[in-house]
Amino acid sequence: MKLKDLPDEELFTRGHTACAGCGAAIAVRNLMKVLGPNTMVVNPACCLLIFGATYPYLAWKVPFHHVAFENTAACATGMSRAMKVLGKDETLIMGIAGDGGTADIGIQALSGAAERNENMLYVMYDNEAYMNTGIQRSGSTPFGAWTTTTPVGKVKAGKSNFKKDMPLIMMAHNVPYVATASVGHIQDFIRKFEKAKSMKGFRYIQVFTPCPTGWRHDTAKTVEIAKLAVDTGMWTLYESENGKVTISKKPKMTPVAEYLKPQGRFRHMSEEDVKSLQDWVMKKWEADEKYAQCRQ
Amino acid sequence: MVSKICTGNYSAAYGSMRSRVRTVAAYPITPQTFIVEHISEFVNNGEMDCEYIEVESEHSAMSACVSASASGVRTFTATSSQGLALMHEILPIASGMRLPVVMAVVNRAIASPINIWVEHNDIMPERDSGWMQVFCDNNQEVLDMVLQAYRIAEDRRVSLPMTVCLDAFILSHTVEPVDLIEQADADRFVPRYKPTGPILDPDDVNAVGVFTPPDYVMECRWQTDKAMRSAVEVIGEVNAAFAKQFGRDHGGLIDPYMVDDADAVLITMGTASSTAHEVVDDMRAEGKKVGLVKLRFWRPYPMTEMRAIAEKVKAVGVFDRAVSFGVGGPSFIEFKSAVFGIDLPVLNFIGGLGGRDVSLADIRYMYDKLLDAAKTGEVRRDVTWVGTRGVSQ
Ligand SMILES: Cc1ncc(C[n+]2csc(CCOP(=O)(O)OP(=O)(O)O)c2C)c(N)n1
Ligand SMILES: [Mg+2]
Numbered sequence: 001m002k003l004k005d006l007p008d009e010e011l012f013t014r015g016h017t018a019c020a021g022c023g024a025a026i027a028v029r030n031l032m033k034v035l036g037p038n039t040m041v042v043n044p045a046c047c048l049l050i051f052g053a054t055y056p057y058l059a060w061k062v063p064f065h066h067v068a069f070e071n072t073a074a075c076a077t078g079m080s081r082a083m084k085v086l087g088k089d090e091t092l093i094m095g096i097a098g099d100g101g102t103a104d105i106g107i108q109a110l111s112g113a114a115e116r117n118e119n120m121l122y123v124m125y126d127n128e129a130y131m132n133t134g135i136q137r138s139g140s141t142p143f144g145a146w147t148t149t150t151p152v153g154k155v156k157a158g159k160s161n162f163k164k165d166m167p168l169i170m171m172a173h174n175v176p177y178v179a180t181a182s183v184g185h186i187q188d189f190i191r192k193f194e195k196a197k198s199m200k201g202f203r204y205i206q207v208f209t210p211c212p213t214g215w216r217h218d219t220a221k222t223v224e225i226a227k228l229a230v231d232t233g234m235w236t237l238y239e240s241e242n243g244k245v246t247i248s249k250k251p252k253m254t255p256v257a258e259y260l261k262p263q264g265r266f267r268h269m270s271e272e273d274v275k276s277l278q279d280w281v282m283k284k285w286e287a288d289e290k291y292a293q294c295r296q
Numbered sequence: 297m298v299s300k301i302c303t304g305n306y307s308a309a310y311g312s313m314r315s316r317v318r319t320v321a322a323y324p325i326t327p328q329t330f331i332v333e334h335i336s337e338f339v340n341n342g343e344m345d346c347e348y349i350e351v352e353s354e355h356s357a358m359s360a361c362v363s364a365s366a367s368g369v370r371t372f373t374a375t376s377s378q379g380l381a382l383m384h385e386i387l388p389i390a391s392g393m394r395l396p397v398v399m400a401v402v403n404r405a406i407a408s409p410i411n412i413w414v415e416h417n418d419i420m421p422e423r424d425s426g427w428m429q430v431f432c433d434n435n436q437e438v439l440d441m442v443l444q445a446y447r448i449a450e451d452r453r454v455s456l457p458m459t460v461c462l463d464a465f466i467l468s469h470t471v472e473p474v475d476l477i478e479q480a481d482a483d484r485f486v487p488r489y490k491p492t493g494p495i496l497d498p499d500d501v502n503a504v505g506v507f508t509p510p511d512y513v514m515e516c517r518w519q520t521d522k523a524m525r526s527a528v529e530v531i532g533e534v535n536a537a538f539a540k541q542f543g544r545d546h547g548g549l550i551d552p553y554m555v556d557d558a559d560a561v562l563i564t565m566g567t568a569s570s571t572a573h574e575v576v577d578d579m580r581a582e583g584k585k586v587g588l589v590k591l592r593f594w595r596p597y598p599m600t601e602m603r604a605i606a607e608k609v610k611a612v613g614v615f616d617r618a619v620s621f622g623v624g625g626p627s628f629i630e631f632k633s634a635v636f637g638i639d640l641p642v643l644n645f646i647g648g649l650g651g652r653d654v655s656l657a658d659i660r661y662m663y664d665k666l667l668d669a670a671k672t673g674e675v676r677r678d679v680t681w682v683g684t685r686g687v688s689q
Contacts, residue, residue: 038498042363053506063496066505067362067389074356078321078363078371079496081347085318085369091498109359112352 001190006033009061016059018051021219023209023226024125025051026183028096031123031207034193037062039092040083042076044106045069046098047132048125070105072097073113076120089119092197096123099140100130102206103166114173114202121196121203124166127211135214139164142234143277144260144269147214152268162280168291170204171240177203179239180248184208184226188237188248195241208235216264228259233281236288245295247288256281298476304435304467307474308400308460309334311442312372313344314482315398316489319371321349321360323379326412327468328402331374354379358386358397365395366504368495370446373397376464377404377418384421390457391426391520393504394493396449397457398442399427403566403617404464405650413651414464416565416618419594420626426520428458428527429594431565435472437546438462440538443477446486447534453526455492461594463567464651477542485541527596549598551590554580555605558587560666562613565591565627568654572615575659586663591627599634606635610670613662617648624679641669647682658682 011032018025024047032039040063043049049066052059067075076095083089097106102124110122129147130136137147143162146152150159170178177199181189189207196203210226212219229235230249234256237248256278260266269277302310309331312320320339322332338344347364351357354375361371375383380401390397405415419429428448432438438460445458462468477485494502508516532548539545551569554576555561564572569590579586589605591598606612612635616625623629628644635642645662648654661682669675681687 040496040498050507053503055506055508055512058503058506060503061501063498063501064503064506065363065366065496066507067359068385071356071359071386074321074351074359075363077349077351077356078319078360078365079367081319081349081360082364082367082369082496083498085347085364086367088498108352109356112356115352116350 001034001194003186003190006030006190011037011061012052013059013061015057016051017054018047019213021212021222023183023211023222024048024127026222027125027207027209028052030186030189031193034190035092035094035197038090039094040079041065042067042072042079042093042095044072044097044101045132046101048096048098050132069101071109072101072106073122074109076122077113077118080119093120094123095120096125098131099124099126099128100138103139103164111173114170114175114204117175117201119200119202121205124206125209126206127209127214129214131211131214140166143280144266144273146265146268157268158273167206171245174243175202175204176200176242177240179205180208180235180237181205182208182226182230182235182237183210184223184230185237185249192239214265217262221262225259225262228254232256232259233285234259236285238288238292240295243295245292247292251285298478299473300476301471302435302474303330303469303471304438304462305330305402305469306334307435307439308374308442308462309338310476311439313338314477314479315372315443315446315486316370317346317372318369319347319349319361319364320373321351321357321364321371322373323351323354323357323375325376325379327404327464328374328376328379328400330468331400354382355386358383358390361397362386362390362393362395365390365397366393366496368491368497370489371397372399374400374402376402377406380418380422381406387422387425387427389505392516394455394520394523395457396446396455398445398449399457399459400442401459401461402464402468403461411650412464414466414617415649415651416616419459419461420618420620423595423626426456426524427595428456428524429461430458430592431461431594432467433567433569433590435467436474436544438467439474439477440542440544440546443482443486444534444538448527448530450489450492451530452492454523454530456520456523456527461566466567481541485538524596531593547590547592549593549596550601551592552605553588553590555587555589555608557585558609559585559670560611560613560663561587561589561605561609562615562659562662562666563589563591563627563631564615565594566617568615568617568648571654571656572659575656575663579660579663584663584667586667597630597634602631602634603638606638606640609640610673611641611643611666613643613645613666615645615647615662619646619649628679641673641675643669643675644679645682646679652683
């Protein structure tokens with residue numbers, strides 16, 4: 001489906017209270033257009049819960065369920081099995097959680113559901129920190145980034161660890177579908193959600209969703225920054241379909257500094273730290289490419 | 297009637313099958329493990345038409361049950377001790393959403409020290425979780441209460457989750473003859489599941505569990521409180537209906553024995569009740585006026601019933617297989633609050649922790665102290681640890 005062919009009907013409607021330029025809101029609005037009305041949603045504690053489902057308002061036009069923070073995949077499992085019991089398993093069950101709810105506190109339930117090949121689509125919208133609680137670092141926060149728990153202090157500044165490679169972890173579960181996507185590449189995004197929708201079993205898509213509030217960038221630059229992440233190799237677009245890995249877009253290998261510049265969260269970084277990040281990007285891309293080659 | 301020798305764990309698993317549970321999510325832990333194994337066998341043998349979810353933790357077990365129940369399907373799970381503690385976060389979510397999830401809890405000591413034997417300290421932190429909780433005294437009661445639990449929990453006036461508690465090993469692993477209720481009879485007693493509230497349904501868009509600001513939460517809490525109070529009546533009705541159909545009357549919130557003319561009574565929970573029952577018979581034969589109150593429901597708590605008993609007798613003892621450190625047994629604390637303003641000696645006995653035996657002699661020792669207190673009307677020491685090396689006999 002082409003972007004211009006997406007239905008006009010909004011299943012995640014206007015009136016929600018996301019910040020201006022919120023990448024997550026862009027992702028959810030568009031992915032719901034692809035998935036359609038026969039979808040049920042499980043969503044844990046995160047920004048999306050608050051800006052989309054604060055009583056008595058609801059931006060969702062499909063059944064919506066919140067239980068806790070770390071159990072999205074377990075709740076989606078319960079829903080998915082219930083639909084099987086009721087003979088309604090044509091309904092798509094989507095768990096959608098942030099990077100904290102996925103890569104950190106929710107990884108146990110996620111791994112369990114993936115290993116059992118539960119029939120669901122699990123979406124991680126990756127804004128690279130705990131935004132809902134006020135920008136604390138997560139396992140998905142990149143090296144060097146300022147957050148409120150990796151503050152710029154006199155002896156230490158920014159995150160000292162590198163970003164956790166969740167897509168790779170999910171591919172290691174040998175599930176039917178794993179993909180990375182980005183709000184900067186909407187056509188690729190639509191294609192991947194369409195593919196996920198057409199499949200059965202456990203599917204995982206991690207969407208790169210810049211957060212102007214937490215990343216300290218201009219609210220008009222969300223898409224631009226998402227594109228830069230792909231161009232610099234900070235975010236690899238690829239997919240694994242029944243074990244076959246395909247790179248969706250080769251990075252231009254634009255220097256990482258270009259990506260860092262417009263974002264306040266990296267402003268304090270020393271030349272040495274920028275170089276460490278650049279080295280990490282080179283190695284990561286090399287590894288991703290090799291991985292794709294050996295999973296043909 | 298099919299009578300079979302079986303364990304409490306089998307009773308619990310069998311009860312879930314006969315209640316036509318359609319989704320089970322559970323994780324093994326000693327001494328509950330046989331429940332999940334039996335259910336797996338029922339399912340794999342085609343005897344139970346159910347989605348069995350082999351989750352990776354108890355936290356996920358309760359989460360999956362909550363979401364399956366919120367989707368309109370009857371659910372069951374079982375756990376014990378550390379597993380229950382891991383579920384803790386999700387329990388008030390089940391009751392807050394007013395979901396009639398039923399769970400067997402095999403009561404086992406909570407670490408540390410790690411120990412697998414009976415104690416009630418595992419469930420005490422769940423007192424205020426909004427779950428109804430019944431303590432069983434034998435394996436028949438376990439089976440019967442699983443069936444009753446669905447009728448109580450799914451009643452429109454209640455719509456709350458419920459645990460059926462059984463003592464580790466003493467019931468879970470001990471065989472007794474049990475009338476294994478047949479499917480047709482179970483079907484007559486437990487109606488087909490009809491969700492009482494809005495559910496997650498692709499054909500009817502609802503939201504379950506949204507973020508709720510202060511403007512609305514007090515009313516939710518009030519409704520849950522009201523539901524718990526309404527449960528008192530429903531539990532009585534369901535017990536009566538069960539007694540009528542199956543000829544077994546387990547009692548309502550409490551099951552009193554020889555209380556009416558007693559000078560002193562002892563309140564017990566779980567299997568200590570059977571032991572105390574025997575001691576009451578022995579002591580009655582000696583002409584001593586002792587009685588027993590088997591406290592079956594911990595939530596809802598029998599406020600009215602306990603006051604009526606306190607007004608009838610001269611001294612009350614409360615036996616706790618749990619302790620609220622520095623204060624006394626939880627059941628004792630609750631009883632004192634229920635009988636506030638009624639002047640009588642109330643003694644607390646703490647014992648049987650970490651699976652230590654509660655012997656006939658232990659119980660007799662409690663009754664002797666109670667009869668003393670009944671005579672003098674005076675309370676010397678509120679809380680007595682029984683059978684504790686270096687502390688008591
Ligand atoms: C068990 C538990 N721990 C902590 C929290 C507090 N909490 C709520 S949302 C959140 C962070 C969410 O981060 P992420 O998943 O990345 O989503 P985002 O808000 O960034 O969109 C935290 C820590 C919680 N609700 N539950
Ligand atoms: Mg986040």
